Amino acid sequence: MADEIVFYTNPMSRGRIARWMLEETGVAYRTEILQFGTSMKDDGYKAVNPMGKVPTIIHGKKTITECAAICAYLADAFPQAGLAPSPADRAEYYRWMFFAAGPLESAVSNKALGFEVPAGRERMIGYGSFADVMDALELAVRTNSYIAGEKFSAADVYVGSQIGWGLQFGSIEKRPAFEQYFGRLALRDAYQRAAEKDDKAVGEMQRSA
Incomplete structure (x- = not known):
């Protein structure tokens, strides 16, 4: 096709x-x-x-x-x-999707690798500090039901995935706002279908190894 x-x-x-x-x-x-x-x-x-x-x-x-x-x-x-707001209403949608693709992923990855921004050098790196990123992310997820407002969007898939993994593996702080936000997302039928398919694929890979 x-x-x-x-x-x-x-x-x-x-x-x-x-x-x-x-x-x-x-x-x-x-x-x-x-x-x-x-x-x-x-x-x-x-x-x-x-x-x-x-x-x-x-x-x-x-x-x-x-x-x-x-x-x-x-x-x-x-x-x-x-899964996307109208073009005129995409400010928060773009803002938080690209925040997650840039500052959030960089800060979490660096923390997981044990890299710490030297004191006084925060202006040289896009996310400033891990604490700054966590505070900004918490503000985003507790302001509305979803990341771009009161309606679920593709930005929730991207941001929510990073929060879900971070909570699971300890790379994101277990703040109540993060747990409540991801808890809402994890109830979605599409999320559960996707997880089931990927978990099944993991099992098949392990059996064939």
Whole structure:
């Protein structure tokens, strides 16, 4: 099919974000599971994504990488799913999606790796300090029911995924606002379907190892 969606992923990766987003759209897609260090780095896949990482989606002749871009693209490609505000109302949607793609991911990754910004050098790094990021994120999730207002959107898939992982693995502080926000998201049917599919894929990989 000319407009088929092919989803390249590994169930133990950020591909879980794209899977959730795909499930939210309700559209059909074909999944290709890749392995770290082998099929993810072979020449065939690197012709699709030169970074040799997942997730990637191909929609017809379009190739989309990077989780935030995938979420935003799918929301626009399938407007019937209602996953993006109208263009005139996207200020908070863009603000927090790109906050999560930049300051949040950088701060959390650096903390997990044991990197601390030297005192007095906070202006040299995009997120300032881990504490600043956590405070800004808490403000975002407790101001409204969802990250961009009172309606769920693709930005919640992206921001919520990072909060969910952070709470699970201890890389984000267990503040009540974070737990309450992610608790609402985890009740969504699409989130649960996506998690079930990825967990099943993990089990199949482990059995075949």
